[in-house]
Amino acid sequence: MSEVELTTLRPRPLPRPSLSLPRLWRHTGVRRIVILALLALIWQAAALWQNNPLLFPTFTDTVKAFIEATTSEGMLWSALASLTVLLKGYAIAIALALALVSGAVAIPFLRDVLQTLTSMFNPLPAIALLPLAMMWLGLGEPALLLVLVHAVLWPFALATLSGFEQVPETQRLVGRNYGLRGPAYVVHILLPAALPSILSGLKISWAFAWRTLIAAELVFGVSSSQGGLGWFIYRNRNELLTDRVFAGLATVILIGLVVEMVVFRFIERRTVVRWGVQH
8 A cells, every 4th residue: 555645734824804895884983984074075165165264164174273272272171071060960860860760660640740740841941941040050050950950851751761661561570570679670670671762861861961051051151160162162152263163063063973973882782782682
């Protein structure tokens, strides 16, 4: 018999995934970046056609104003001051809403009370309470907190209550069979099952609170000694610095995009998407 030489078998390296255009286009982030780039081009072209920087500055001028306002005008500190107040009011409203909804789930009369209050106050614009807040609490942070709590409380309570009411009866029976009652029943059964509706309410409430805060700060700052991002916009508008006004508005939009696309998307991926509840 002839001897057969055996060659050493070496594993072939796996082919690297190619970064083709169709593969890149399937990413949501890439598509959104392209959309933002197209909007910037349209902005630049419209501003050049208008040719009136006092009324409509170009995109490049706005970027320059944004850099100058960030480095020398303290716009980032104004945005941080606004976000600090927003998070305070947001947290207070979320805690109140969860307490009200938990009571409404347990007691039918409290459910009627919550639904009646939601029907009354949810259509009322939060900024409409600003004159009363200024009369009651003065030109300071407590007045802004009152307006923010109103902006967040009712839409979030409505979304959370709707989510609780849509929990399947099978899951409710499982919780009762395990002897869960009161807060434990809400935490272990209702909250996980209603989480998609709760997250939707959180996003809607965030948008309401953010635009309400900016509108309120256009009247007065975060406090009597420090102005927020809305006050920064209003002050530059009075000085006819339109490029900085647009830079402030762009900052409002960027913060909203970051919260929507990064923060809430991260929470959704770690919860409802991971659990298979939402795609």
